[in-house]
Amino acid sequence: MSDHLIIIGAGMATGRAIEDLRSAGSDIKITLFNAEPRGNYNRIMLSPVLAGDKTYEEIVTHDDAWYAENDVTCRFGEKVDAIDREAKTVTAANGDVLSYDKLMFGTGSNPFMIPLPGHDLDGVIAYRDLEDTQKMMDLGPDNKCVVIGGGLLGLEAAAGMAARGVDVTVIHIMGHLMERQLDEAAGYLLRKALVDKGITVKCSANSKEILGENGKVRALLLDDGTELPCDLLVMAVGIRPNVKLAQDAGLAVGKGIHVDDQMVTSDPDILAVGECVEHNGAIFGLVAPLYDQAKVAAKTLLGEDATFVQKELSTKLKVTGCDLFSAGDFAEGEGREDIVFRDPARGVYRRLVIENNVIVGAVMYGDTADSNWFFGLIKDKTDIADMRETVIFGPAFQGGAAVDPLSAVAALPRDAEICGCNGICKGEIEDAIAAGSTDLAGIKATTKASASCGTCTGLVEQVLAVTLGDDFVIPAAATVCGCTDMTHEDVRRMIKSQKLTSMNAVWQECGWKTVDGCPTCRPALNFYLLADWPLEYKDDPQSRFINERKHANIQKDGTFSVVPRMWAGITTPDELRAIADAADKYMVPTVKVTGGQRIDLLGVKGEDLPGIWKDLNDAGMVSGYAYSKGLRTVKTCVGTDHCRFGTQDSTGLGIKLEKTLHGAWTPHKLKLGVSGCPRNCAEATCKDIGVICVDSGYQISIGGAAGMDVKETELLVQVPTEDEAILVIKAVSQLYREQAKYLDRIYKWMAKVGLDWIKEQIVDDLDNRAALVDRFELSQTIYRHDPWAEHVKKAETYQPLANLSLEAAE
Incomplete structure (x- = not known):
């Protein structure tokens, strides 16, 4: 056994090798150099850190205490300048010379920087380490970023910054995104999902020059002359193995450091693992083969037999809301055929490439729950002749009918791979369960399954459920709150199907864990009951957010914002005088015109609310519901009354819509716009519901x-008359009220149910449309009122429910 092992690079591969050595009982002396001023962290989880889903501390795999406990001498922030293979020494940057018995390279890779003019400007970075991530995290909503590269890394970087409000543009030279892993159809769906997240995507775009000003990046110039302004430019166009130190030491080097099946280089005392290696002509950028290499290297150092074998690899994208899986070969060839499944309403796409009754490639978008099963079929070269007609539907449908998904997991053989990153099969998880690991945390600790990228977590939980039976319950996803294991959708179904007309009934029938709910679930239940049973249920003001209880928006200093309604932005001199008088009387510090064509009185003291409400009421003005989960505004242009381009009376329609919809509680705020012509001065095409007036009628979009x-x-539909437009909008509003999850805007609800389904309910089924309108009007008859007038009359002061969240004014 060697006396001293020096490792260069504290990455994921070398970290795993150290783990394997120590878990095997090796007491070999280990010195670990790393150019970064820190130890091993899970680099594949930098994307969730960027997006704000995780912190750096959560992705650290080996902290200082771990290195100390495992007797590893750490020299972080230090580079190795030279290696003397004959003397078997390494020279550190500070001049220290250390002897080794065995040496391991884990120098990783360097990001490839396209040598465009300007690539050395300040603000041009790669996406490779924590420092790069921090620079992206420092950007805010006022900043612009351009990402060059539409592969995995580039898209994860773009999505992470977009989640922080940064204006992001992705530039990709190929015709569709992730062309190495996806076919054109899946690439289109991915692009659409990213655009929906606010990311601008330009494919078939070629970068020409990076423009700067005072040494700082200013914009990216494309070869078609387009300038894309940016405060930061991220290149994510690939990696190159970091081989310079090995090359200088005289090791055999090609694209990477040459290694054999035992991870030994051309020098028998030097090994290499990770992104810096080349094995049989291949280099590696995914974590699964790196962990396999680490395992083989550790066994080689221990004197045990081990062989590194390249395996089929799969790809998953770590972008919230973009479920994507790809594996295998999609090249066209004689004798190959495709099986394709599309469900546009749900945004689901699957494609299998089959050759000689064997799946050689699979791509899934929108629903990747069966990805491990398909991946197993590819790796095992399974003959699918007997399930040819149903294979596209996944394991739950084999045998001709749908079965419990857990049955499909139970049928997986013990050697079926569950965790691709760590190469953990079903049998290893079952053995860990038998040894006492009975929850996800235990499985992670003992096998490392689901401990890397986390995409196999659901499958690991299913193996736990199959093995432990009733002793294990798969955690519910997106539950209403901690009071229940039910989702919003489950609760709504119970309220409707069981005719639950009170909160007490919901708590009883749905098995609530608390006696009277909590500040998270009470507002949601209050809305669901209000929307589904307007005749039977009475609104509970104490189950509303503070803004809705106070009928004004609370500000950061504890004062309130009061917004009287101005129907479609129309006002009168008398109303303006009343607003001015109220502002003077109650010493309102700020009076502001809002984006919704109203006037906002900001800084009103809580004790003055009843008084200012009364004065505005006396002048004929009512609450603008600017605080509500309901109709906020209907923004309009002047239409045919004044504008020479107007095609219809947009202002008149806006007033009618606002008077029809105001006071209607909805899952989230509701904003409308009515533009008198396609010039769209009222910005109707970015509202929850928008109307564009044209010569032939009214185009209604959502x-x-x-x-x-x-x-x-x-x-959604074009209708010829104003009356029909109002009916359609009433029906859309009611369908949204009855079907959407609480706090989902219309666009989020629409993404779940699909525009085609909404059209079926409202455009195609006129009887259903009429029924929706009737239910909407019934609800309005019962619940529409002016809360300012009501609460001035009652002189009622509402106390906040304990810990109920405040909501900012919008």
Whole structure:
């Protein structure tokens, strides 16, 4: 056994090798150099750190205490300058010379920087380590970023910054995103999902020059002359193995450091693992083969037989809301055929490439739950002749009928791979369970399954459920709150199907864990009951957020914002005088015109609310519901009354819509716009519901957004008359009220149910449309009122429910 092992590079591969050595009982002396000023962290989880889903501390795999406990001498922030193979020494940057018996390279890779003019400007970075991630995290909503590269890394970088509000543009030279892993159809779906997240995507775009100013990046110039302004430019166009130190030491080097099946280089005392190696002509950028290399290297150092074998690899994208899986070969060839499944309403796409009754390639988008099963078929070269007609539907449908998904997991053989990153099969998880690991945390600790990228977590939980039976319950996803294991959708179904008309009934029938709910679930239940049973249920003000209880928006200093309604932005001199008088009387410090064509009185003291409400009421003005989960505004242009381009009376329609919809509680705020012509001065195409007036009638579109997410509306229907337009909008509003999850805007609800389904309910089924309108009007008859007038009359003061969250004014 060697006396001293020096490792260069504290990455994921060398970290795993150290783990394997120590777990095997080796007491070999280990010195670990690393150019970064830190130890091993899970680099594949930098994307969730960038997106704000995790912190750096959560992705550290080996902290200082671990290195100390495992007797590893750490020299972090230090480079190795030279290696003397004959003397078997390494020379550190500070001049120290250390002797080794065995040496291991884990120098990783360097990001490839396209040698464009300007690539050395300040603000041009790669996406490789924590420092790069921190620079991206430092950007805010006022910043612009350009990402060159539409592969895995580039898209994860773009999505992470977009989640932080950064204006992001992705430039990709190929015709569709992730062309190495995806076919054109899946690439289209991925692009659409990223655009829905507010990311601008330009494919078939070629970069020409990086423009700067005072040594700092200013913009990217494309070869078609387009300039894309940016405060930061990220290159994510690939990696190159870091081989310079090995090359200088005289080791055999090609694309990477040459290694044999035992991970030994051309020098028998030097090994290499990770992204810096080349094995049989291949280099590696995914974590699964790196961990396999680490395992083989550790066994080689221990004097045990081990062989590194290249395996079929799969790809998954770590972008929230973009479920994507790809594995195998998609090249066209004689004798190959495709099986394709599309469900546009759900955004689901599957494609299998089959050759001689064997799946050689699979791509899945939107629903990747069966990805491990398909991956197993590819790796095992399974003959699918007997399930040819149903294979596209996944394991739950084999045998001709749908079965419990857990049965499909139970049928997997023990050697079926569950965790691709760590090469953990079903049998290893079953053995760990038998040894006492009975939850996900225990499985992670003993086998490392689901401890890397986390995409196999659901499958690991299913293996636990199959093995432990009733002793294990798969954690519910997206539950309403900690009071219940039920999702919002489950609760809504119970409220409707069981005719639950009170919170007490919901708590009893749905098995609530608390006696009277909590500040998270009570507002949701209050809305669901209000929307589904308007005749039977009475609104509970104490189950509303503070803004809705106070009928004004609370500000950061504890004062309130009061917004009287101005129907479609129309006001009168008398109303303006009343607002001015109220502002003077109550010493309102700020009076502001809002984006919704109203006037906002900011800084009103809580004790003055009843008084200012009364004065505005006396002048004929009512609450603008600017605090509500309900209709906020209907923004309009002047239409045919004044504009020479107007095609219809947009202002008149806006007033009618606002008077029809105001006071209607909805899952989230509701904003409308009515533009008198396609010039769209009222910005109708970024509202929840928008109307564009044309010569032949009214184009009604839905699903827009202009906040953290920016989305254009999609056309629902064009109708010839104003009356029909109002009926359609009533029906859309009611369908949204009855079907959407609480706090989902229309565009989020539409993404779940699909625009086609909404059209079926409202455009195609006129009887259903009429029934929706009737239910909407019934609810309005019962619940629409002016809360300012009501609460001035009652002189009622509401106390907040304990710990109920405050909501910012919008």
